[in-house]
Amino acid sequence: MFEIGFNETGAVAVKGRLDAAQAETAQEFLDDVADACILDLAALEYISSAGLGVLLRTHKRLMGGQSGLELVNVNKHIADIFRYSGFDKLFIIKTA
Amino acid sequence: MKKRYRRNFDQIQVIVEDTGRFFSEQGITDSLRMKVDLSIEELFVNMVTYNTETESDILIEMNALDGGIEVSLTDFDVERFDPTLAGDVDINAPLSDRTPGGLGLYLVLKMADSIHYEYDERKSKITFTNRVVGD
Numbered sequence: 001m002f003e004i005g006f007n008e009t010g011a012v013a014v015k016g017r018l019d020a021a022q023a024e025t026a027q028e029f030l031d032d033v034a035d036a037c038i039l040d041l042a043a044l045e046y047i048s049s050a051g052l053g054v055l056l057r058t059h060k061r062l063m064g065g066q067s068g069l070e071l072v073n074v075n076k077h078i079a080d081i082f083r084y085s086g087f088d089k090l091f092i093i094k095t096a
Numbered sequence: 097m098k099k100r101y102r103r104n105f106d107q108i109q110v111i112v113e114d115t116g117r118f119f120s121e122q123g124i125t126d127s128l129r130m131k132v133d134l135s136i137e138e139l140f141v142n143m144v145t146y147n148t149e150t151e152s153d154i155l156i157e158m159n160a161l162d163g164g165i166e167v168s169l170t171d172f173d174v175e176r177f178d179p180t181l182a183g184d185v186d187i188n189a190p191l192s193d194r195t196p197g198g199l200g201l202y203l204v205l206k207m208a209d210s211i212h213y214e215y216d217e218r219k220s221k222i223t224f225t226n227r228v229v230g231d
Contacts, residue, residue, distance in 0.1 A: 017112070019105075019108050019137055020105050020108060020137060020141045021105040021106060021108045021109065046130065046133060046134075048134050048137045048138060048141075048200065049138055049196065049199040049200035049203060050141065050200075052196065052199055053196030053199070056194060056195075056196050057196065059191065060191060060192075060194075063191060077130045080130075081130070081134070081203070084187075084203055084206050084207070085187060085199060085202075085203065086185075086186075086187025086188060086189075086194075089187070089188065090191050090194065
């Protein structure tokens, strides 16, 4: 199961498994984000390279406008994937 | 466990469910799930995406090891492609130079404790193992 949407704080909440089957859904949602954005990953259980690609494409687009993505409430397993991928050097990441 | 899967991303969810069942039945620690799920998905997606000359189902086999798991994915009637020779990714590159391409196989190679490729009679088979750290 995968869900993405704005939560009550205005952050984008991502829930479930962001895999290759769900990457297009996530990308379509994030393509409509036009300014700096906080991604709340508290309920993100899993991410593969397809999901990482969505984050990277969105971050690069937003950084073109001097904003970008901030990844918050990242659990240990997801943080490990970000570290293996070098995303810890590209994004502001706040662990849970 | 030995099962064939259609060449479609909608099979990822089925594979995840089958993997969870296998872990539970074999008493394999959930601490390996993220690595195993990710490696299976990346290799499966790579076969589906790039081995477009075949319509054969992809065979996935799982065997419990002492303190871990061995997983094989086999694609039939395809050209040779050895994922263990995939190019490196510069994870220290600045954002402007980063692209999503190649990250999947890079992660598989990074996370597997061992990985082995075989190619014979147009059959492409990749096998990896993951074990609990310290075992």
